[in-house]
Amino acid sequence: MKHIEIFTDGACRGNPGPGGWGAIIRYRGKEKHIKGGEDHTTNNQMELMAAIRALEALKEPCKIDLTTDSQYLRKGMLEWMENWKKRNWRNSNNKPVKNQELWKRLDELVAAHKISWHWVKGHSDHPENEQADALANQAIDEMLDC
Numbered sequence: 001m002k003h004i005e006i007f008t009d010g011a012c013r014g015n016p017g018p019g020g021w022g023a024i025i026r027y028r029g030k031e032k033h034i035k036g037g038e039d040h041t042t043n044n045q046m047e048l049m050a051a052i053r054a055l056e057a058l059k060e061p062c063k064i065d066l067t068t069d070s071q072y073l074r075k076g077m078l079e080w081m082e083n084w085k086k087r088n089w090r091n092s093n094n095k096p097v098k099n100q101e102l103w104k105r106l107d108e109l110v111a112a113h114k115i116s117w118h119w120v121k122g123h124s125d126h127p128e129n130e131q132a133d134a135l136a137n138q139a140i141d142e143m144l145d146c
Contacts, residue, residue: 009132010046021050022135037139048102055109069122
């Protein structure tokens with residue numbers, strides 16, 4: 001099984017507002033950089049999209065170290081997801097889970113892989129996190145320039 005490293009980040013100007021996501025996919029020293037944006041979104045949605053798009057870019061099941069600066073993404077996958085599914089996608093207050101469709105999409109993608117989730121503090125000079133952030137912001141800039 002291939003061992004892949006993924007670094008993701010999301011950004012938003014206003015929350016909600018125009019947003020972008022960026023991801024770096026690394027395998028055997030080679031990197032692929034991907035990015036995208038949406039007109040009206042939230043920072044959390046862009047954090048989820050970065051992970052979704054990175055996993056969609058893989059062509060086969062992999063062992064993955066995924067690094068994010070989003071506790072929302074990491075805790076969602078490691079701590080909250082199991083209970084959301086048990087409660088039919090309702091949170092502990094019995095309200096529908098926010099961004100449910102994105103969480104479901106991510107859950108389907110994750111099933112094909114063996115993923116270790118890692119967190120880094122955002123804007124703390126972690127090189128790959130800074131690169132992923134730059135990609136997310138480039139996506140917003142490109143969208144706003146249209």
